[in-house]
Amino acid sequence: MSDIAHDTDRPRTVSADPPRPRSGADDPPRPRRYAVFAVVGLALLMFSLDQTSVATALTTISTDLGADLAWTGWVITAAAVGQILALPLGGWLSNRFGGRWMFLGGVALFTLFSVLSAFSGSIGQLIACRFAQGLAGGVMMPAASGVVAYQFGRDRDRALALFTSVFPIGAIAGPLLGGVILTTWTWHGIFLVNLPAGILLLAAGVLLVPDPPRPGQARMDVRGIVLLVLTLLGLMLTVTRLGALGVAGPSLPVTLASAAVAVGAGAVFVRHTRRRPDSVIPLRLLTGRGLGSMNAANVLFGAVAIGFSATLPLYAQVRYGMAPLAAGVMLTGRAVGTIVASAPAVVLLRRTGHRPLMLAGIAMIVTGLVATAVPPPGVSAELWLLLGTTVLGLGTGLVIPASNNAGMHLVPDEVAAVSGLRIMFRQIGGIVAVSTITAVISASDRPGVAGGIAFVVLAVLLVGAGTLAARVPNHRGRW
Incomplete structure (x- = not known):
């Protein structure tokens, strides 16, 4: 979920942003870029907090609303589906009405449906509200990316890569916040915390966020x-x-x-x-010039990154009987590891290229996945899961910035389109993984063991993703 989609000045992308001037020496960074980045980063943080805090509440929501666990998993997946579906619409809307207004509108709608989610009285109503939240996020995030890319000009590759540091912060605070709310109050409060954050973001966005240049109106597929x-x-x-x-x-x-x-x-x-040459997903960006391998790798990587984060608290509860707060804390190791490793990875990208970072990171993620899947060797379950998730987080911090840039240098004039495909394919992989794992756990007589086997399968899939990503030509320096 740390990818940001944006759009080009042609109607053939999946993505969502107004275009920017071409990269190069004639595209200098703008003076207000850091203030704009702060506002956009806080919006992404709100989105990340919402996703990770909800993950700690699946069993509580299932019991409170009288729904089976397989359907309760849609509380997470419905938001992801909505986000994916909004990506192609977000590009058209940003081109038509401006990235600034789509960002502000996305924040407003996300906040509104957060409140409605809090007061949901049935699993169907909650899923519908979460789907609407995903639609709002799918419009908000690409528009925000376009705003930041325009503000940072020729340094946009590093600016967009730094978004990987925002989501792990939410991954640290989200489970802790969710666990505290569940322990002291009720799951409804998990959604209510977005209300004050959304109001503050709207006020700051009106004052600080500019509107990037708009292209001509695009024809929507x-x-x-x-x-x-x-x-x-x-x-x-x-x-x-x-x-x-x-x-x-x-x-x-x-x-x-x-x-x-x-x-x-x-x-x-x-x-x-x-x-159709101007299809919402152009064929040449699906299979051409090494992009086919990267797209397939992104599906598998999304299955691992999103599937693991969304289901680890559930796994910790059903296998080791942890309380919601303790189960949520297990994701802290992944988040800390990602933050620690992502900043050096961004710096190293132009020196080493993406391939060494991706391969090293994948090896660490596989190690972490296998560790969390097997019983603790003579230590407490809490310590063992925390160690495993920390190793996995370090690997994630290397992989995400590298994979974000892996395919874009192949088509530097269509960076937005490639970015949109990347987030779409990762979310698709994540949705399938979350739904599959929750369905398997709910149907199994030994749900904890079933969850561990699912993590081993994710590790095998990630090895396949690394094999595919290694086929993409390496690139050093600016793109």
């Missing part, structure tokens, strides 16, 4: 967006219902029907992309 929506929703419903097979009710017919929708819509979407 409505058919492509509709097909993409059907594909993603069909896929997510299929994965969720797989965990309910064998339970009383029409699980099998619903699963088969949603799978048919996902496959059918996906096939038509691929054909549509091949035939």
Whole structure:
């Protein structure tokens, strides 16, 4: 979730931002860039806090609203689905109305639906509100990225890479905040904390955030967006219902029907992309010039990064019986490790290129995943999980800045389009991973062991992602 999508001046991207001047010596940084970065960073922090604090409350929400755990997992995945679906719309809206107003509008809507989530009385209502939150975030984050990219000019690669330091801060504070709220109050308060933060961000944004230059109005690929929506929703419903097979009710017919929708819509979407040059996802950015390998690697990396973070608190509770606060604290190691390693990684990018950092980071993440999956060797479960997540976090801090820049230098004139694809593919991988893991845990007679096996599978997938990423040409220096 640390990727930011933005848009070019052509209507063929998945992404979401007004364009900027071309990179180079004639694109100097703007004077207000640090103040703008601070406002945007706080908005991303609010988004990160929301995601990680909710992860600690899945079992509590499930019990309070009387929902099975597989459906409760949609509290997380619905927000991610909404974010993905908003990316192509965010670009068109930013080009039409301006990145500044899309950023402010996204913050306002995110805050509003946070409050509505807090007062949800059923799992269906909560999922709907979370989906709307994801839509707002999907509009807000790409627009914010475009604003920052314009402000930093030729240094935008490092500015955007530094966004990786914002999300881990939320990953530290979010589980702690969620655990404290659950211990002292109720899960409803997890969403209410966004109200004062949203109000402050709106006030600061009105005063400080400028509007980047706007291109001409772009033609939106409505058919492509509709097909993409059907594909993603069909896929997510299929994965969720797989965990309910064998339970009383029409699980099998619903699963088969949603799978048919996902496959059918996906096939038509691929054909549509091949035939339309200005498709919402251009074919040449899917498969050309090494980007195909990077896109596939991003799906797998998203499955690991997002899937692990969202389900670790649940795993800690069902396997080791930890309280929500203690389970949330386990993510602190990952966040601290990511922050510690990401800053040196940003500095090293122009010297070593992305490949050495990615391969070293992947090896550390695999080590951390396997460690969390196996029983503690003579130490407490809390200490063992904390050590494993810290190693995983150090690896994540190396991988994310490197992978953010891995494909963009291949098409330097279409950085926004590649950025949009990156966040979309990672979120897709993350959604599938979260839904699959929660479904497997809820359906298993030994949910803790099932969760550990799922983490080992994530480690295997990450090895595959590293193999694919190694095929992308390395690049040193500016791009």
